[in-house]
Amino acid sequence: MEQRLDDRQRQHTMSGAAHASAGSSTAGFHSWLRAVARAPTVTPPPTARECLGRYSLLRQIGDGGMGIVYEARDTALDRRVALKVLRSSLTGDREHNERFMREARTGAALNHPCIAAVYDVGEHSGRLYIAMEYIDGATLDEHVGIARLTVDAALEIAFAIAAALQCAHASRVVHRDLKPLNVMVTRDGGVKLLDFGLAKRSEDSSASARVNTPLTETGRIMGSAGYMSPEQVRGRHVDASTDVFAWATIVYEMLTGALAFPGESGAERVAATLRDEPRELPRVVAMVGTQLGDLLRRALSKEPQERPTSDALVASLHRYRADSLWGRYNRAS
Ligand SMILES: Nc1ncnc2c1ncn2[C@@H]1O[C@H](COP(=O)(O)OP(=O)(O)O)[C@@H](O)[C@H]1O
Numbered sequence: 001m002e003q004r005l006d007d008r009q010r011q012h013t014m015s016g017a018a019h020a021s022a023g024s025s026t027a028g029f030h031s032w033l034r035a036v037a038r039a040p041t042v043t044p045p046p047t048a049r050e051c052l053g054r055y056s057l058l059r060q061i062g063d064g065g066m067g068i069v070y071e072a073r074d075t076a077l078d079r080r081v082a083l084k085v086l087r088s089s090l091t092g093d094r095e096h097n098e099r100f101m102r103e104a105r106t107g108a109a110l111n112h113p114c115i116a117a118v119y120d121v122g123e124h125s126g127r128l129y130i131a132m133e134y135i136d137g138a139t140l141d142e143h144v145g146i147a148r149l150t151v152d153a154a155l156e157i158a159f160a161i162a163a164a165l166q167c168a169h170a171s172r173v174v175h176r177d178l179k180p181l182n183v184m185v186t187r188d189g190g191v192k193l194l195d196f197g198l199a200k201r202s203e204d205s206s207a208s209a210r211v212n213t214p215l216t217e218t219g220r221i222m223g224s225a226g227y228m229s230p231e232q233v234r235g236r237h238v239d240a241s242t243d244v245f246a247w248a249t250i251v252y253e254m255l256t257g258a259l260a261f262p263g264e265s266g267a268e269r270v271a272a273t274l275r276d277e278p279r280e281l282p283r284v285v286a287m288v289g290t291q292l293g294d295l296l297r298r299a300l301s302k303e304p305q306e307r308p309t310s311d312a313l314v315a316s317l318h319r320y321r322a323d324s325l326w327g328r329y330n331r332a333s
């Protein structure tokens with residue numbers, strides 16, 4: 001359980017300088033991006049130029065439940081990649097090997113500008129790795145933690161995540177672990193969804209296809225408390241609407257700076273998910289207007305069938321963006 005629940009406490013690779021310069025406005029957002037661009041590398045290289053197959057490891061950039069992620073160089077194609085290497089404690093375990101391979105295949109099946117592209121998968125001296133597009137930026141977890149975003153910036157990110165989900169759901173993939181730590185914001189303001197480690201691809205071709213979510217697998221909660229839907233924390237069947245719920249918790253957090261379902265421990269956050277309505281929801285609705293507010297409210301419904309689809313999220317955000325651009329244009333003229 002701890003591995004995923006404690007993700008938020010994990011050490012981040014961004015420097016203190018980048019944290020210090022963050023502000024709470026759009027200017028803060030841009031100065032934060034500039035600071036990240038200047039931030040020195042804080043993690044030393046693993047062992048001098050260790051190689052896994054044709055990939056030369058440069059430095060560690062991430063440390064998740066399943067694997068360690070390195071910045072690496074693909075020596076054949078001479079390009080930078082991110083190399084996710086299955087944790088050595090999990091290597092040799094059939095279940096984890098299969099899950100890792102499934103993660104690679106699921107990621108490779110999705111082709112979208114807001115989803116980190118999978119390039120290759122391989123094994124070297126018994127170590128499994130996935131080579132993927134290197135994302136130059138910071139996770140939304142770091143982002144939400146250091147800067148209160150403007151409503152516009154938060155909704156741009158919300159739009160990008162919804163578009164990534166729309167692509168996954170169209171391919172019958174449910175992510176099941178959507179949270180700020182699995183979303184990255186690039187230096188130029190792009191957004192990339194990561195980590196299909198818990199994703200499930202349904203065999204059923206219907207849009208409402210459901211996948212089984214065991215509550216635990218080798219002692220781990222499948223998902224992250226505070227972002228998981230009520231049906232997911234109960235270990236029930238989940239479908240694409242579980243990602244829509246997680247999406248709404250992230251949007252809420254970006255707009256308020258607070259968790260939608262707070263608690264000191266994973267158990268408290270799970271209890272809040274099952275019991276409470278997010279405290280600041282009325283303020284969020286006032287921030288984004290009744291139409292988007294209603295969408296968010298429905299996305300946070302305890303009942304999966306009441307939530308909008310990812311198609312509806314994208315369509316509503318499209319409309320919102322067009323209306324607000326139109327409003328600005330009219331004001332300016
Ligand atoms: N393609 C990538 N480019 C840059 N950093 C990445 C990339 N993939 C993962 N990371 C970093 O590594 C961390 C862990 O990766 P993730 O795929 O979420 O692993 P886990 O399944 O172990 O949680 C991420 O939170 C992010 O900081």
Ligand SMILES: [Mg+2]
Nearest residue numbers: 064181182195
């Ligand atoms: Mg992760």
